[in-house]
Amino acid sequence: MSLEISRDVPTEAALQDVSPLIETLFGTPQSPRWPVEWMATDEQRSLVSLDRLKIAAGGVTSDQENAHTGLYQEHCVICHGISGSGAGPASRYQVPYPRDFRAGVFKWKSTSRSEKPTRDDLMQLLVKGIPGTPMPSFSILPPSEREAIVDYVIYLSVRGEVERELLAFAIDMLDYDTTPPEEDLRLRLVSTADSAEVPSEMTEGQEAIAEVIDDVVGRWTSAEPTPVPPYPELEGDELAASIERGKEIFHGQIANCAGCHGQGGAGGLPSLDYDDWTKDFTTRIGISPDDKDAVKPFRKAGALPPRQIDPRVLAGGIMHGGGDPETLYRRIQNGIAGTPMPSVEISEDSAGKTGLSPDQAWDLVNYLSEMIANP
Ligand code: HEC
Ligand code: HEC
Incomplete structure (x- = not known):
């Protein structure tokens, strides 16, 4: 972020506030929450269901009725990583790299370029896989398990994107680069650490939280396939x-x-x-992807080698x-x-x-x- 805005900003304060905030709102990938309290519409609140998230999250278990949990860990983590970063243990040698869900960008979808995929797009993807890439088909799973996994992908994506937007917001809009940041502007919930309650009087920082959640979740609920006229059958x-x-x-x-x-x-x-996931930590912030030394700190933080x-x-x-x-x-x-x-x-x-x-x-x-x- 410092490189992006070409000045040395103290990102520590922003990180210190945003990390616990994200955990309060969204829980952890192992033990998810869905912060319905902060959502404006029923559509947003029901974008994912907590019950389905719980089936997909956590460690792998199955009971006597053969009901499974930990689906993401079982089927996806090896490539997509626990947080959905795309940098799972098997990612390094795959072409292309597995998707980093946290950027909220998807390739194989029916919507316009800047829009999110529809739920149906993600369901189709799990049925068919992505032929010609390492991403396998999960058509053997029962549809209810695929539904749970789709909820979980959306959840990881929203969680990652909100985290990132809040950090950007902190630094761009909320003067986190004046130390210490003003109390009213801080991205903090007033209530206890494990509650995501919405206060009746919001501070400016809390309004920013609501705005970012509305923005990210709203883009998922508004996604629609682009219209296609009927195919003229010719012979x-x-x-x-x-x-x-x-x-x-x-x-x-x-x-x-x-x-x-x-x-x-x-x-x-x-x-x-390069693709956008690579440009994000290279050309967009003035770093050449070939410059091994400049790329090193990003590699250390988990980025895959530019390709x-x-x-x-x-x-x-x-x-x-x-x-x-x-x-x-x-x-x-x-x-x-x-x-x-x-x-x-x-x-x-x-x-x-x-x-x-x-x-x-x-x-x-x-x-x-x-x-x-x-x-
Ligand atoms: C063997 C590795 C591997 C496994 C296992 C795997 N994926 Fe993937 N996945 C990939 C790769 C590689 C891509 C990137 C393909 C591309 O860019 O075209 C990808 C892409 C995706 C995408 C993005 C599609 C898009 O439109 O951009 C989604 C969503 C996804 N995977 C979900 C899952 C889920 C959910 C699971 C578990 C049920 C899973 N994947 C398991 C390798 C894997
Ligand atoms: C600026 C370069 C560029 C231009 C111009 C371009 N493409 Fe592509 N195209 C790509 C890249 C890069 C990929 C691979 C994307 C990936 O797999 O992540 C691709 C992939 C594709 C695919 C494969 C999709 C799939 O499902 O695997 C098709 C089809 C395609 N392009 C058609 C076209 C057509 C038709 C045009 C002209 C209207 C076009 N492209 C113009 C860069 C380009």
Whole structure:
């Protein structure tokens, strides 16, 4: 944070207040809480259920009726880590790295680039896994267990993002860099350490807590799949003509897919970019990912070694997030969050200027489908 705002701020005070606050509000990953007291709407309060969280959290147990707990520990921790950092014991040699849920950014989803995934997106992900990556399918688990795990992923993500936003808030907005911070601005609950009660008169610091929770949880409850027009089923010459138009679009100026994915999606272009999880502790704060010494403190704090992200070889490739026409349409429309792959505006108005018309997007989908099927 000091590097991000280019001045030496005392982050100690902020950390000292935020860490216990997060524990009071959200408990620990082993023993979760869901701070309904601080939530504004029923939708937010019921985003996850504490009963389901308890099934997913904690150590692995099973009883005589074969009811399990500790699902996350059993199935996910080895890759995603206890706090959801993505830096579990088996993460180091995986390509790509397992997701760090705490940033609140997800790739394979039906919503627009900046939005959270829907609950259904996460359920689908557990059924299918992410083909072409180490992330396995959990289709053998009973649906009720997958539901509990989805709650838990959302919980870890919200917990991590609130923690981070509160730290940023402390330093940017609440003058934590004047020591000692003013009492009214501190991110502290007045009540006892194990209560998440909302005081009747909130301090400015407490209003900030409510605002951050509302912001993060609200983004989960508002997520909606982006609309996709019906797929025009084409055959024979019409389909061939559509694929031909799609090919031009793929290599053309507006979509410029070939600029990253190479001619015909064959790849081969040098990859020079990083994903957002890596940029977070490197390029965004002025550190070169190649600078081993500068990266060292972050590695010590748990970050995985920076690694470039490749635009995929699409020809004959495995689609990680699904390869049906509707999913490919959304991939074009929404890009891939957390990665350099941009979104392309799809509307009649922008067609030929800054974006594609829906029909052009379907042409591109038809070309992609052809390309994926033929290495
Ligand atoms: C063998 C390692 C491994 C295990 C076990 C594993 N994952 Fe993953 N997971 C990954 C990898 C690798 C990725 C990143 C894939 C990518 O970036 O495309 C990932 C990505 C994810 C994502 C992000 C998807 C997105 O849209 O960005 C979620 C959510 C997820 N895993 C949940 C889980 C859950 C829940 C479990 C346990 C039930 C689990 N994973 C078990 C390796 C694993
Ligand atoms: C700035 C570079 C860039 C551009 C431009 C770009 N992509 Fe990508 N694309 C990527 C990267 C990087 C990935 C790999 C993301 C990952 O797996 O994390 C990717 C992955 C994909 C995938 C694989 C999705 C999956 O489910 O596995 C498809 C399909 C794709 N791109 C299509 C396109 C199309 C179509 C265009 C043009 C509209 C395009 N890309 C433009 C960088 C780019």
